[in-house]
Amino acid sequence: MDETRFLDMINWVKKRKQEKSTDFLEPPVLAKLIKMVEKERDVQFLSSGGYEGAERQLVVLYPDFLSEDEIDVPIGAIEITADFKKENITHRDVLGSIMALGIKREKVGDILINDNRCQAIIRKDIISYVTHNLTRVGKVNVHTTEIDINEIMPVEKKMKEIEAVVASLRLDSIASVAFSTSRTKMQDFIKSGFVRVNWVEVSDPAYIVKEGDTLSFRGHGRAIFDSIKGTTKKDRIAVSIKKYI
Missing domain, CATH: 3.30.70.330 (RRM (RNA recognition motif) domain)
Structure with a gap:
């Protein structure tokens, strides 16, 4: 679904005062459309894929006088x-x-x-x-x-834990560890649009990654920046990253 069609849906909900849903969306599209509807005052939304952690989800738009409990998720x-x-x-x-x-x-x-x-x-x-x-x-x-x-019984996703010490929480630093790539090469990949954070493309290597962020590297899989473990005596940062395998 493109942004124009989604904007038409938002306007339809505003005018008709009824709920309306998308079909299932890929995570990058979902993230982009949610950013759009979050700016709206008169329209609320919920997203669901049927179970916690679902990748493909649909979005239900509804007028702000309804509560989430009143929404029929299709x-x-x-x-x-x-x-x-x-x-x-x-x-x-x-x-x-x-x-x-x-x-x-x-x-x-x-x-x-x-x-x-x-x-x-x-x-x-x-x-x-x-x-x-x-x-x-x-x-x-x-x-x-x-x-x-x-x-629904979600399939357990296999992950490996990566523990490392990094100089900063910059995207190039964390992603280079997560995907076993040199920091210099990772900077080029980020600038070229190969890396997403929480399904949204980020082209700035200096972007600061937060705990819980999902990193996607095109052709190389995904990883979650799990946690900050502490700092060393030299003020470097000990981190834990979980990579899907």
Whole structure:
């Protein structure tokens, strides 16, 4: 979704005094659109991907006289059962099979695969269609049912902890440690737009990173600046970084 369409949605909510939602958004787009709506006085928002920590989320805009508890978030969930580990079924296989039904990518949120089942977050209005028609993933027969959103079981993401001592909390300093790249090269990558902080592109190597920030380095994955452990006698900073593996 581009900014113009999102602005049209904001104006629609202002005029009609009703709620309206986007489809599922990638994190960089989500971050950009949330910044837009945060500037509005008469329109509130909530974002959700169906469970805590979801990457793909949709945004619901609603007039400020409503409370968040009154909002109907149009998110549902399905469970696809098969021997996923034995058949080597991947995220791409599941997404491809759903889209082969004529479902657009933006109607589908996160897809979570365990050994013998897959759970997928999708919009409520397509649940019935998907559960009735998704009978195969690739060459494997599957059984698809609707489940309560509270039954979602997030897949634990594997991370490794990196402990280091840095001169400062500048982005180039933290990112060079997180992604095992020299600080000089990292400065060039940052200036060229390869690095994002909390899904937003940051082109200033001197940007100060805060605890909890998510760093993304195009083609090299993601990491979380977890915490500041303390300072050394030479006033350098001991930090902990968690990198997705």
